[in-house]
Amino acid sequence: MKNKSHIKKKFALVCSFLFLICSQALAGQKIHTVFFEGEENELHVYRINGTKPGKTLLIIGGIQGDEPGGFLAADFYADFMLEKGNLIVVPRANFPSILKKGRKINQDMNRKFLDDNISNYEARVVNVLKKLICESDSFLNLHEGSGIYSDKWENKNKNPNRFGQSIITDDSILKRGDLGEDIYLEEMAQKVIEKINQHIENKDLFFHFNNHKTNHPDSIHKEQLRSATYYAYHICKIPAFGIESAKFLPLEQKVRQHIYAINAFMEILDIIPQTPGIDLEKPEMQYMIISVNDSIPVVVEKMQRLKINKGDTIQIHNIVANYERGLSVDVIGLGNQFNDMKKKLIINESTRIEAKKDFYKCGSVFLDIDSKSVRQLTVTDSSDTPTLRYKLRINGQLKIVNNYEHVKIHRGDKLVIEDILAGSVDPSKYIVNFKGFVGNHQNNSGEDRGYVIDTAKGVLMERYSLNKKGRHYYVLTTLRGKKVGKIFIDIQPYAS
Ligand SMILES: [Zn+2]
Known part of the structure; x- marks a missing residue:
């Protein structure tokens, strides 16, 4: 396992830019962890922590690769930012099966949560998922189901054996014993179903509550004893729900239904999103074309x-x-x-x-x-400029100057510090400051590259010159606040 820890300290940039003092701890972070990196079954886990503490909801998509409605919905939440509470998002639990657009590779991953001693990549992924489930306060397993679930037999595509358009639990109540109060799973699911159905016009496509009564003697879904939600229910004792969009619906509708469901569960759990999310990561260019x-x-x-x-x-x-x-x-x-x-x-x-x-x-x-x-x-990648040099233009003529060198110019010459040549360090990281000249009056960062510096009398600020006589100036180069170089600009009287 490798922890990439893309911890984004939000507001850090804002702080430095507005010159605010941000003394309190910078809360709100995102941690991206990659399990089995480089293997076909690479597993990406996103932990999004809100600025305020709260409940943790685990969202798993793609445990079966032919159910894109689920994993594409989960994907959106990997980029979420939260005001309160936490999300753990696993958008693609079974990546090989997604690539194959199949339900499974070796074994159905959602029937691997009861140990079967068969070791394969599915078992290794499931071991990670089990830990994530027990770490969470609630768990949503996003699926697509065939047909439409109905508590009565209507026809072969709409009956109690079907899964589509339902929220599934393993029982109506989760009894937690010593762990705390009982949790009314059916009640939670019904609240969410009501919210989803507000967005569905055709009553035949309404969501329904689907209680698998997994461990009851008369359960018609004994196979669910091996599922992720039953593991959550039975072992971790957390409320867990299977969200099933009907397979035959258009993809966008399936994704939307999952999003309505996730949003409704977040609301019940008092997990509050930032809208829009603020993520002020430090800008970094990767390449140019x-x-x-x-x-x-x-x-x-x-x-x-x-x-x-x-x-x-x-x-x-x-x-x-x-x-x-x-x-x-x-x-x-x-x-x-x-x-x-x-x-x-x-x-x-x-x-x-x-x-x-x-x-x-x-x-x-x-x-x-x-x-x-x-x-x-x-x-x-190589550079033949190991030391700092300056690229100047004096009245349009190029001149390369070494660090600490004196540059003789005449009063009235137009000087441009075009750039610095800095070897392996990015020249844009430096600040090159002509002391006594202000390039940008609106935002005097001290950076004076690119400006035309007119050395005619009255333009430069003499108090910055040696002995304040207006003859000898210098250009100071700093890197992250540290002085790294200097050149001297000696101005001689007007050329005759
Ligand atoms: Zn499924």
Whole structure:
């Protein structure tokens, strides 16, 4: 088992952005755990904890792979955020059977909860599910059933042996003995059924309560002694329900019915969703899709370098990040002011492409002009710039400057700190600050790359210069608040 612990500390970004002091514990997290990683029966478990404590509801979908109404509904809840209470979501309990669109592979997984000493992947998955069931306060097993359940025989597709359009329990009451009060399963199910039926126009398709009376001597569903809900009922002593959409219905309707059922159970258990859920994960670009001279696009991952020839035309088609919206790219020193996505640009100098999600910088890739002619598009990870250097443009002329070097310019020159070259660290992670110049007056983050710095008298703030004489300035580079470099800008009198 590997715990990926995608714990998202919500509001952390908001806090730092609004300069608020968020002293209280950051509640509300999502933990994604992968069991049997890399195996065919990989099992994904999502634990969603609300900001306020409460009951835990377990939702299992896809225990039989040919019942998509259940597992597609469960899938939505894996992305939920909660205000109160907790969810444990297993959208695809039996992934191999889903891939095969079959009920089972070796054995019916929902008949494996009573030990049968047959060891297979189903048994291993069931062992995990058993633990999750006993950890929860309530459990929903999402299914599709054949025909329509009815307590009276109506016809061969609508009778007491059918499962569709019903909520199934193993008995009407769960007696808990020492564990606490008895739980009225039938009453809970009836409340939920009433809510689902409000959304169903055709009375013939109404949901009904279906008591399997699993351990009664006269039960017609003895096979359910081996089911997940009976395990929950009998061993963990928690209220457990099988939700059955009728197989023959359109997929969307089946999914919706499950969603109505889950929402109604959440309401009964006082588990309150966030609507919409706030999940401010740190934006991270994964890769860019770039074509060169209209070739088939290539994938360039974060911090990788694409070798091209001088004069090549590039086009960034898309970027893939942990967000879908608010994404843009900036080809440093070229193109539009704000966004160069899909724009064809001729590249004459090595440069960097910076990805952004809204105003957050979220990753870079590099375009390297090779001195030899490049015949084939190659993407590499290596960088020949181990130390910090600065890419300046003085009156339009490119100048590469080493860290701690002095740059002599004349009063009136126009200086642009176009970028830094920083080796293995993403240049967008740095702040490059010309002391005595403010690039963005609305939001002075200190970042001064990309602005035209006019050194004419009266533009720079002299109090930031050496001896306040307005002649010697410096550019300070920091990485996560730590000073990592500096260059000196020496301004000489107007050129004659
Ligand atoms: Zn089923």
